[in-house]
Structure formats: C-alpha cells, structure tokens
Amino acid sequence: MTRRGRLLLFLIAATVTTVLLVGAFVELPDFGTNFHPYGDRAVHAALEHRTANAVASVNFDQRALDTLVEETILFAAVLGAVVLLRQVTGERRRPPRPARVSPAIRRLGVLLLPVALLVGLYVVAHGQLTPGGGFQGGVVVATALHLLYVAADYRALERIRPLGPYEVGDVVGEAAYVVTGLAAMLGGSTFLANVLPWGTLGTLTSGGTVVVLNAAVGMEVACGVVVLLATFLDQVVEIDEESDGARPGTGESR
C-alpha cells in the first residue's frame, strides 16, 4: 500500500472512530459528580451478597462470566507462548552458569522474597474485602518467586520452579472456575450463580463463591505468569542456536 493510500485509510478510520467516540461520550454523566446509576446498583447488589469489595462482587459475582473469559484469555496467551517459544530443531539447551551476586543484593532478596510472597497471598485471600484479588495477587506471587533469580541465579530459580506442577496449576485454576460455575448449575441455579452461604459482611469467609473464584483465578494467574516468564527466560538464558549463521530455517520455524 502506498503512503498516500495508508494516510487516506487512517483518516477515514480516525474520522469514524472520532464520531462514534464523541457520540458515545456526550450522553455520559459528567465527570466527578455524585450521579453513579451503575455504581449505586452494583454496590447495592454487592452488599446484598455480603461482599465488602464491590469491585470483587462485580468481577466474580455479578459479572462472573466476563471474568471467566478474561481468565481464559491469559490461559490461551500462556499456551500460545509455550508453543511458540519451545525448543525447536537446531537449538540446544545449555545449563545456566552460576552467577556472582553482591551480598547486599542477596540479603535484600532473601529478606524481600517471603514478604512479597505473603503480600501476594494476602491480596488473593482478601479479594472480597479489600482492593485486589486473584488476578493482582497472582501476579505478585509469580513475580515474588523471581526475586530468587535476582538474588541468586537461574539455577536457584529452576530448583523452586519445576515447570510441570505450575503447568498443572495453571490448568487446575482455569478448570476450578468452570467447575464452580457448573456446580451452581447442578445445585439447581444458573451458571456461576453465587450459591454458597454469603457469611457475615467484612469477614474472610464472606461473599460466597467470590472467595472460591478468587482462589481459582489466583492459582491460574500465579502459575500462568510463572510458566509465561519461564518460557521467555529459558529462551534468553538457556536455549541457543546450534551454530551461528547457517540456519536458513529460522524464519519459518518461528
């Protein structure tokens, strides 16, 4: 496509998008006012199910199906990365070299790792009460493990990160979400309905299925991100091309 053609296409697309955006925005309530028709209803519904964090209630109760799809997006993305970044013919795996780390960084890592891990688990477990939840906490847990890579070396990380169990955890987390939804159906309700006892507002066990779904997402995200980062790190640290230069197949194999 010529430069002129591209510009024309862009101008048309930009005009249509601008018209649609402006058309959608003029009807919106003003920014920063106290008029929140959707928010009021969502908070009301959240309190009815004893879920203190209204956002968690929207994500895992009122709109639980949306979150299932969102979780599946990450699941599919991790799967795609694992398939694309696998070791292919002509690549060899070399064992990672031990690395020298300054004692100060080592101490800091050893100190921070348990704290970060605990914060991540806390964010998952308190998703129904305070900001956070399975997604945010899962990412914190996964990245916390990688402090070991910063504080020690890749071999240390690989020792606490056998990929098999994390791949299984990824699948189990995804499956647990669907099974929870199906269990509600078996109990005579609708898919992903909040059928568990709601408990007392503000306690760790309140919110019914929100707690279960949060845990499922937390497991899926933590394991998924660990696997995702592992495929990237393996490519950088371990996997090498057999011989530099003469590999005509490189283009096709990716």
Place this chain on the structure above:
Amino acid sequence: MTDPLIAVALVLVAVTATAAVLNREPLRQALVLSFLGLALTLLFVFVQAPDVALSQLAVGSALTPLMIVLTVRKVARATPARHAPEEDDAHDQDGEADR
C-alpha cells in the same frame, strides 16, 4: 479536592505515552513503558480505582517491560551484526539477563 492530582496524573500519562510512541529504541521504550505504567497507576489511584491500579502496577510497569527486555535481548543475540551498535545500550540489561 483531588482534582489537581487527577490533572497532574493525566498530564503525566499523556507525556509518558507520547514519549513511548516517539522512542524508537525498544529497550528505552520498555523503560518508558514502565513509567507510563506508573503514571497510569497514579491516575487510577486518584480516581479511586485501587483494584485497577494494582493490576496496572503489577502488569503494566513490571511484567510487560520485563517481557520486552527479555525479547530484545534474545533477538539482539540471534542477529548480532544488525544490532551491534545497540549492544552498549543493552549492556545494563545484559548483566541481568545472563545470570
């Protein structure tokens, strides 16, 4: 009043996002992207959306830049001739990625 804070955060987002687009060097882009993630996190906190802010902080300013840095490192090593001039820039990240 939180309005001045929101305005400052919005300007920060606009500046860092523009910088990310205008920067043509992937490694620097990853760094700028990380700052954009932080700016967005501040904005989300100021408009009282802590849940989104947490996601943004974890994914936007840590995970995404890390994956870009790792990818750049791998690509630079696979094609050393073309990326030779950038090796100096990549050096700080190299020490980290080698371990």
